[in-house]
Amino acid sequence: MTATAEPEIGKARLRKEDTRLITGQTRWTDNLQLTGMLHMAVLRSPVAHARITNVDVSRATAMPGVALVLTGEDLAAEQGSLPCAWPITEDMKAPAAPALAVDRVNFAGEAVALVIADSAYHAADALSEIDVDYDELPVVLDLEEAVRDNDLVHEDLGTNKSATWVYDSAEAGSGTDVEDEIASAEVVVERTFRQQRLIPAFMEPRSVVVDPAAGMFTVWSATQIPHILRWMLSAVTGIAEHKIRVIAPDVGGGFGGKLQVTPEELLCLLVARRMGRPVKWTETRTESMLSAHHGRDQLQKITLAARRDGTVTGLKVELLADMGAYLRLVTPGVPILGAFMFNAIYKFAAYRFVCTNVFTNKVPTDAYRGAGRPEATFAIERMMDELAVELGMDPMKVRELNWIKHEEFPFTTVAGLTYDSGNYEAATARAMELFDYDGLREEQARRRADGSPFQIGIGISTFTEMCGLAPSRVLGALRYGAGGWETASIRMLPTGKVEVITGTSPHGQGHETVWSQIVADKLGVPFEDVEVLHGDTATSHKGMDSYGSRSLAVGGTALVHAADKVLAKAKTLAAHMMECDETDVEFASGAFSVRGTSTSRSLGDVVLAAHVAHDLPEGMEPGLDADATFDPDNFSYPHGTHLCATEVDTETGLVKIIRYVAVDDVGTVMNPLIVDGQVHGGLAQGIAQALYEEATHDEMGTLTSATLADYLVPSAADLPSFITDRTTTPATSNPLGAKGVGEAGTIASTPAVVNSVLDAVRHLGVRDIEMPMSPERVWTALQGRGDPGSGDVAAGGLGSIDAQGGQE
Amino acid sequence: MIPAEFKYLVPSTVDEAVRMLAEEGEDAKVLAGGQSLVPVLRMRLAAPTALIDIGGLTELTGVRDEGDSLLIGAMTTHYEVQRDHLVQDHALLLKLVTDTVADPQVRHRGTFGGSLCHADPAGDLLAPALALDAVMIIAGPGGRREVPAADFFVDYFTTALAPDEILVDVRVPKHTGWSAHYEKLNRVAQAWSIVAVAAAVQVRDGTITAARIGLTNVGSGPVRAADVESALVGQPATAESISSAAVRASSGDGYKDNLARVLTGRALTAAVTG
Ligand SMILES: Cc1cc2nc3c(=O)[nH]c(=O)nc-3n(C[C@H](O)[C@H](O)[C@H](O)COP(=O)(O)OP(=O)(O)OC[C@H]3O[C@@H](n4cnc5c(N)ncnc54)[C@H](O)[C@@H]3O)c2cc1C
Secondary structure: OOOOOOOOOOOOOOOOOHHHHHOOOOOOHHHOOOOOOEEEEEEEOOOOOEEEEEEEOHHHHOOOOEEEEEEHHHHOOOOOOOOOOOOOOOOOOOOOOOOOOOOEEOOOOOEEEEEEEOOHHHHHHHHOOOEEEEEEOOOOOOHHHHOOOOOOOOHHHOOOEEEEEEEEHHHHOOOEOHHHHHHOOOEEEEEEEEEEEEOOOOOOOOEEEEEOHHHOEEEEEOOOOHHHHHHHHHHHHOOOHHHEEEEOOOOOOOOOOOOOOOHHHHHHHHHHHHHOOOEEEEOOHHHHHHHOOEEEEEEEEEEEEEOOOOOEEEEEEEEEEEEEOOOOOOHHHHHHHHOOOOOOOEOOOEEEEEEEEEEOOOOOEOOOOOOOHHHHHHHHHHHHHHHHHHHOOOHHHHHHHHEOOHHHOOEEOOOOOEEOOOOHHHHHHHHHHHHOHHHHHHHHHHHHHHOOOEEEEEEEEEEEOOEOOOOHHHHHHOOOOOOOOEEEEEEEOOOOOEEEEEOOOOOOOOHHHHHHHHHHHHHOOOHHHEEEEOOEOOOOOOOOOOOOOOHHHHHHHHHHHHHHHHHHHHHHHHHHHHOOOHHHEEEEOOEEEEOOOOOEEEHHHHHHHHHHOOOOOOOOOOOOOEEEEEOOOOOEOOEEEEEEEEEEEOOOOOEEEEEEEEEEEOEOOOOHHHHHHHHHHHHHHHHHHHHOOOOOEOOOOOEOOOOOOOOOOOOHHHOOOOEEEEOOOOOOOOOOOEOOOOOHHHHHHHHHHHHHHHHHHHHHOOOOOOOOOOHHHHHHHHOOOOOOOOOOOOOOOOOOOOOOOOOO | OOOOOOEEEOOOOHHHHHHHHHHHOOOEEEEOOOOOHHHHHHOOOOOOOEEEEHHHOHHHOOEEEOOOEEEEEOOOEHHHHHHOHHHHHHOHHHHHHHHOOOOHHHHHHOEHHHHHHHOOOOOOOHHHHHHOOOEEEEEEOOEEEEEEHHHHEEEOOEEOOOOOOEEEEEEEEOOOOOEEEEEEEOOOOOOOOOEEEEEEEEEEOOEEEEEEEEEEOOOOOOEEOHHHHHHHOOOEOOHHHHHHHHHHHOOOOOHHHHHHHHHHHHHHHHHHHO
């Protein structure tokens, strides 16, 4: 055995899952074909707010191939209410959330009827034969209008305000009173920012198959959360949890968009139960955009108090967060995840955060890559630039003056979190060097002096975030409905091969590769000898799934602990086999040896001995399998310095990123290639928020960006070649030293881009531009005119299609 | 994304295709490369009862030299237009515009004729067809007729084609030796033009002797910047004459008006200096 020749951890291995994913040698949920399977199609509301006065299904029922047509009325007694696992306050107002609308619809795209037919074609054809009469109600779309409660989304709640959540450093004892700091401040900067609504736009559309055969309900779903889904499906339907098996096969992306218990998952289950036959539903892209949860959508009022020398003293954050029409799985908690991050890497004396969650007649919002933290990072990094402008200081200087110094870790912040480790100086120094900050500033000065139509700007984002969700204790204190631990099992097979079972649920990240690398190093077995099983509640019976950059920091740690258990038992057995004292046994390179002798047994020998169990020490159970569950004590805190240079074409408003440097500190790196991939993808999504993506509605509440011709997801062709590097300050909260990298790029990049664009045009009188910074918005700002709105996105022949027309 | 049911017909000649169109009535549609029609069908924005697939009609593909002009078959793909030497030598503008259309997959399926018949004002090929004075050759039950581009584009997604007519060829007058440029502003690679300007210029001894300029996506169809063209003729090929002519591309103060002026200036500059 030579497995230690080169450590696996830290190796830039190509992902072992990629061959099957890229060549189509795998099965996605939609590929499943079961005997006798029926197909479900969903009729969606074309209007955003209405009473349903009549649904006539007679014509649809008579269409060819149609087995059943169901309305909300038909399912009212059994469908219950979709779960919300995060009641953020005791008095939070939550409307009933039927999977299929019964007597009213609250957003355009809400499911109102189902056709179940022998083929997807027949199901789609019959949809247009269902007649629904709507008695339209006033539509509530705007957050500021919604809080006035003039028109209500849910009349029975009596208000559009779901809950108000407060953190106050004076009350919590983590700092002083923010009002005092503002009153005594030498400088007060107040700004309002809009976090536009985004659509997660995962590549694989959602798909569900439910098979009711053999006294079980087997549910395949393109989900991030098979374990939570099983629990929640059982809770909502009353079907015993052990009679439901959920399988998330290979899943093509999620970005939080598949961290959900969807109406369609529940409906497929109910239909399969009713029909006694397998049922499949797969959404179209437009259906996805109209009904899968959206992300962000906040109005942020930020007040920052500081001294003239640039020292920040107080931060007050007042948010309106758009819930959309219903509270889905973690909808109310998403803005609260940001509550601890507005103060970021800076040492504020006082902090107050107040968030009001608001209902509107739009698709529910929920987790989207970064969930709460991008919003916070955006606001604070924009404010640091605003303060620098106000004081005439260099924006990096202002940050340096206020951030936590590397020797001050561990550091307890004004929001009450303890950052375990970090080195903002080191990451910044490296980024400044790679970026050529001074050189670009000179170029900027030259272009300003020349009056060039192509102005350049520099944007900074010195971010941190909290991830590795999450200490169960903390989740409990935040009234979240579940724990944050993670689990792993190792099965040592008699031939020495290894099966690893993880409770995390990868959907594109590359867990199989990294988990194999960790096990290969720990056990001294070849990388190829490890198989990672996931996403099936029958093999992986418990887990908290994948989101919040948690898989490695929490699930990877469980894996390390499981490997330690395997080795501990193997060592006892090896000592027995070699007839020596256990304290004399050493383990290296996949073999146990007796210190100072040539006697040794390979791990494979020990595994076989454990398996056949012919001669085990007194009381030892056969086999070497081990399980471990890890509940972290703390979050992990990746950080980094991102620098973005943009060139703004002042004649057209077009923004081009000319240089982007990301120096991230994600702790110890298991696989640099995968880390780079996560950073690149994250940057693309964060940049997309700054420049391209926005879910738009007309005044009736119709989503006008319901195709990828209107909702502009950038591709590699639209992005610069990123310059990435790392500093490494290991996390102290887990044995791997890993901090998490899934969301960092997204969290960091949006303000870097926006700061950069503003820096390019501020001398021309522009103070702010809403996201996404479309050419029209930038140009309009340069003319000194008000925000033009989303403008004309040139939809290329598809136009903006309505909910009804666009759903097949 | 499942289209409504339709009949699928495969003609073996243009005449047969025209006959099929007439027989199937108003709700029949011609299927060319499908790059615009298929998405529309799948989203059920349209539900034709029959599709007549002209993809197999080889008589509709390729570029021919007709002396003073080129004859481009309606079913010639974007990919073929990009690579055609006749197009390169005599209608460079068309090649440059086609280079910016969509992505390689789409360019391998999508056709020149299909783009023109689809008549999306954001489509890129309308403006150069208009600017280069292309003539559409159309087959119908009563035989063939010719319609100049200026009369072909009627409104948003609407052309002079009758429901029972097929675009067969596009005659493009040769612009041999002209320089050209397509200045396109779009937000991401797969997005359509917000505004774009197609310009071809003939320069002799430092003087602009002729100019052809078409604007993409500033109205319900392509727009000819005739004022700019006439302002350029006889002027020296300099930055000054270009900028004083380019402002005539539009007189409004909206965003697209501004783009029409700015991009016209840039397209002309690139054409002249490029
Ligand atoms: C992802 C994507 C990106 C795109 N980007 C761009 C872009 O950047 N710029 C751009 O200009 N275009 C773009 N397109 C559109 C592309 O150029 C299409 O190929 C073109 O618009 C239509 O050509 P087609 O051959 O596919 O026609 P089809 O889709 O088959 O037909 C389009 C319409 O024209 C009619 N038709 C077609 N041929 C004839 C004929 N000979 N006689 C009568 N009627 C006919 C059809 O009945 C139909 O109504 C894009 C398309 C896609 C899918």
